[in-house]
Amino acid sequence: MIITEIITEEYRWPRARPITNGLHTYTDVEFALVRVRTDEGIEGIGLGSGGDIWRATIEHLKPLLIGQDPVNVERLWARMWVPKLIGRRGLTTRAISSIDIGLWDIRAKVANLPLYKLLGGYRDSVPTYIAGGYYEDGKGLKELAAEMEENVRLGARAIKIKVGAVPIAEDVERIRVVRDAIGPEVKLLVDANCAYRWYDAVQLARRIERYDIFWFEEPVAPDDYAGHRKLANQTIIPIATGENEYTRYGFRDLIAHEAAAIFNADAKILGGVTEFMKVAALAQANDLDIAPHGSQDIHVHLVAAIPNGLILEYYRENFDPMWGEIYRDTLVLNKDGTVSPPNVAGIGVDPNYDVLKQYRVA
Incomplete structure (x- = not known):
């Protein structure tokens, strides 16, 4: 099995009323996905943060990942995380996180086990x-x-x-x-x-x-x-x-x-x-x-x-x-x-794209 494609999708929708914590106010909900596709038709869903830097980092990482076996999570993590350049902290590490979650979704699906x-x-x-x-x-x-x-x-x-x-x-x-x-x-x-x-x-x-x-x-x-x-x-x-x-x-x-x-x-x-x-x-x-x-x-x-x-x-x-x-x-x-965790293979997240599509922003 090899990775053939990595797609990012970002969505946003408004809250009826903004919510505030100790320092920040949030007017919208932001939702982002990484879809890791393979030549065997298994797709991994990675959950992410979205944004320009997140998206650009994933674009930068694609050549390191496409053509690789998604099951080799340690090998691929090491390819992505080069702290002199990318991944020590901040939004680039969040981008690595999103991809890695998608890889583990694939790994669990291949094993036919819930991730937990x-x-x-x-x-x-x-x-x-x-x-x-x-x-x-x-x-x-x-x-x-x-x-x-x-x-x-x-x-x-x-x-x-x-x-x-x-x-x-x-x-x-x-x-x-x-x-x-x-x-x-x-x-x-x-x-x-x-x-x-x-x-x-x-x-x-x-x-x-x-x-x-x-x-x-x-x-x-x-x-x-x-x-x-x-x-x-x-x-x-x-x-x-x-x-x-x-x-x-x-x-x-x-x-x-x-x-x-x-x-x-x-x-x-x-x-x-x-x-x-x-x-x-x-x-x-x-x-x-x-x-x-x-x-x-x-x-x-x-x-x-x-x-x-x-x-x-x-x-x-x-x-x-x-x-x-x-x-x-x-x-x-x-x-x-x-x-209780979903008792299905993988993470068990199945995005409702028919509903989400009206809120897509990137």
Whole structure:
């Protein structure tokens, strides 16, 4: 089998209302794919970030990949990742990630196994939290509480909200309201998206410890390893980070600085499935857990595959107006608040191109 063609596709559609986290506002949903085709008719779907640099990087990499056997993922990763020129960090690494995910989709299809079983098959369903609690126009404490109560009714055993875009006292009140809404048994996670200096993060952490916070995610800038450590040393709340970290080397440095207890590794960012599994093994050797950031569609397999997969991030329909229409089959919560990987060969993502085509932008 050889790779014959690599195609990129990018889509965008508007949200009814913009959503805001600690630092950024999002008016649209962006969705990007890499389609890796082979001479045997097997196509791998890689999930991506899109954009000019992402697209140009994939064009640059095509000559290195076309004509190669897609099953040789380590060989192809090494061909793509040449850190003097491409792939050390940033958008070029994200492009490598997208291709690598597509290669693993092919690999699992060739093996006729769901990806999580090919990678290790540690469990058949994974603990899950619903991500939400964004800042939105017209969304006050009452609306925030209602959102969280709905999450619990859907079966969530854990939920996450955003912090960092308003004064600390206001976020403390938001957290109090959410804890009251979900009760004492549901895990409560908070995510600052790098909004704080370490000393401000300490102020917030100390004031919210009473609300039994499961983790404090991305409290400070990704490269502020010392700030992560200073915060971790002054709070009982576990620190989670890593969604903006790249390759095994970035996570090696997080470990060396004792920066976090939980890694939010993202296969779409750090270097794909190939590199994610190395990060997971590195974390396991240091008794650290992995709780991936972002796309549940790829990460449900990766959390299910490894023994130190802690919990899966899950986005429901209120996050994306196209939820339930992007793919022909959509991951849903089980009654016990877990999510099960698709029991089909590959990743199990089957884009609904008939619906998507009206939103294509590149």
